[in-house]
Amino acid sequence: MTPSRSTARTRVGPSGRTAATLDVDALLDDRGVGIIVCCGSGGVGKTTTSAALALRAAERGRKVVVLTIDPARRLAQSMGIEALDNTPRPVPGIAPGGGGSLDAMMLDMKRTFDEVVEGQASPEKAKQILENPFYVALSSSFAGTQEYMAMEKLGQLHRQAREDDTYDLIVVDTPPSRSALDFLDAPERLSSFLDGRLIRLLVAPARGPARLMTAGLSVVTNALGKILGGQMLRDVQTFVTALDTLFGSFRQRAEKTFALLQADGTAFVVVASPEPDALREAAYFVDRLTDDDMPLAGLVVNRASPSAHTDLSAEAAIAAADRLSTKDPSSLTAGLLRLHADRVRIVEREQHLRERFAASHPAVPTAVVPAMAGDVHDLEGLRAIGDGLATQA
C-alpha cells in the first residue's frame, strides 16, 4: 500500500479548467489508492456512500475495510456490525469471484482513546489516567474527540494493513460534525492544546523546581479556580500531569495522521446533497482540502431528484393544468400536469445549484446519485447505490 508516484492522481481545486465526471470505478481500481475518506455535512448520506464504495471496491477485487462512525441501525445489522467492539468484522454476502473481501467496523470513540492511553503509558499510569473524571468526560463527550479518534483508528488500520497485508483499501466515514471542517482541525487542536501554554501552566505546580510562579500565572490559576471551582481545576491538573509523558506522542501521532491524509495514497470524496447548505459546505471543504494540499478525488451529490420522463416545460404544464381545472376542478390530468411541473422545477433548481458549484470549482469531478425510493438497509441497496455512482449519464 505504498503510495506510488507513477499513479499519483491530479490534485484538483478551484483553479483547474476542465469539469469532468468522477470515474468511481477507476478510483476504486487504482491500487495506488489505499485510503478513501468520505466527508461532508450531516444528513447527506456519507455513511451510505462510504459503505457503497467499500462494497463495490470489494466486489471488484480489493481487500477492503470500512470504518463507519454512526450507521443507521438496519444498515449496521445488514453489515453484521451491530456489536460495537472496535474490531473489523467480515461482512457476509460479498459476491465471490473477484478475490476481494470486505470487513466493517463501527468506531468506539472511548475504547479507541483508552487503547491509545494503554498503549503509551505504563500500566500504573494508564490506570491513573483512565480513572480520572476529567479524562472520562474528555474521552466520551469532548466535541472533537470523535474526529480525533476516527483519525487515530485510521492510522492504526493503516499500520496494520501495511504490516500483515490484511487490507489494500481503507474507506473512512467521517463524524457528523457541526461543520465538515472540524474533522481536519480536531487533531491539530487537541495536540496544540496538549502542547500549549495552558497545559504547562497547569502542570507547573506539580513540578518541584519549576514551581517558580510568576504573578501572571497565579492570577490565571486563581481566576480559573473561581470560575471552574477548585475541584474541577484539581482534576484537570491531575489529568494533565498524568498525561504529561504522553504529550509528545499525541502530537507526533496527529502529525503523522495529517501527513498520511496528504499522501498520494489517499483520496478524499466530498459528499453533498443538492441543497444550498450542503453544497456550500462541500465548496468550503473542497477549498480547504486544496489549501492543505490534500488529494481530492471529487464530489458525490446524493439524493438527486429523478429527472422528468417528458420534456414538457413547467410553464406549459401549469397553463394546461389551469385550463383543465376551470372545466373540471377535480381533473386527474390537471393533477398529473402539476406534479410534472413540480418535478421539473425541483430538477431545475438542483441543476442550477450544481452548476453554481461547478462554475466556482470547475475542476472537481462530480458523480450524481439519484434518490432511492426507500432507505438503504441491505447489501442489495448498497450495490444499487454503487451502480448509480459508477454509471453516470
Next chain:
Amino acid sequence: MTDWPKVRLHVVTGKGGTGKSTVAAALALALATQGKNVLLCEVEGRQGIARMFDVDPLPYAERRLTTGLPDESGEPGVVHALHIDPESALLEYLAMYYKLGRAGKALDKFGVIEFATTIAPGVRDVLLTGKVFEAVQRNARNKGAIDYDAVVLDAPPTGRITQFLNVSNELAGLAKVGPIKAQSDTMMTLFRSPRTAVHLVTVLEEMPVQETNDGIVDLQQNDLPVGGVIVNLVRPQDLTLEQLAATDPGVVAADLRTAGVDADRALVDGLVAEGREHAERRALETSQRELVADLGVPTYELPRLPQGVDLGALYELAGLLRQQGLA
C-alpha cells in the same frame, strides 16, 4: 389559538437535512404577532440566519432582523436575531459575573478561552445554553436589554439535543460544586419547566422518523419537555392514491388535447409514469406518517416547495405554522 401558550423558549431540533433552521426561522416569524418581540438564536456558527434573511453576518449582539407575519390586526411584531458563539459568551459571562480585570486578558493569552470553548467537555454547551437562558430570563446586570415574549433556538441536531440541554448532567462529575455548577442547575430548572418546549423537525423517511422517535424517548427520560413534531418537505397530496392508481392513459391523452397540448404517446406515458412514481413515494410517506402519529405528540406539516426556500417562502411557512397552532 396556539397549542403552546405557556412556552417562552422554543427549541427547534432535527436530523441534518430536514430543514430545522428553516422551521426555526418560520416559527419566529409566526410567533411575532402584534406588539411582540421574538428572538431567533443560532448556536452552531453557521450564520444560517443571515443567509436566510439575506442580511450581513450577525455579530454577538441582538439585532432587529425583520417584522413578523402580520395577524388579523394587520400589525406585526418584531423578530430579533442573535448569533451565539462560545468565546463571546464566555467573555460576556466573565464580565457580567467576575470583575476579572487583568486576569481576563491573561486568560485569553494563556489559551484558557480556547480551552474552555473547544476542549473542556461540556463547557462549550453550558456557555451556549447559558446565553439562551439569559435571553429568556434576563439578568438584572444586563441593563437595557429587551424582554422577549418568546425565544426560538435553532438548536444542534436531534442526535445531540438531549446532551446539549442536559447541561448539569454533562458537567456532573466534573464540577460538583462551584459557580458553574450553580449556574447550570438554574438553567436546568428553566429547560425542564413548561416554559420550554423542544420541537423536532423530521421528513417522512425511515431514518429521520426513527431518529425523531429515539430523540423523544431520550428527552423524556431526561425530563426535558417534548413539544411538537414538525413534518417538513411533504409532497403534494392533491391527488389521492386511489385516483393515481386508476389513471387511464386514454383519458389523459384526451384531456391534454382538450387543453391544447400536443399529446404524443411519449408525453402521455411520461406523465402516467411520473404519477406512478409519485404514488410510490406517497405510499412510503403514508406509512411513515402513521409512525409519526404514534409518537403521541402534536404534529404539524409543511410542504416541500419546488422553488426552494426564499424570504417569501419563510412567511408562507410561518402562516402555515400559525394556522396549525404551533404559534
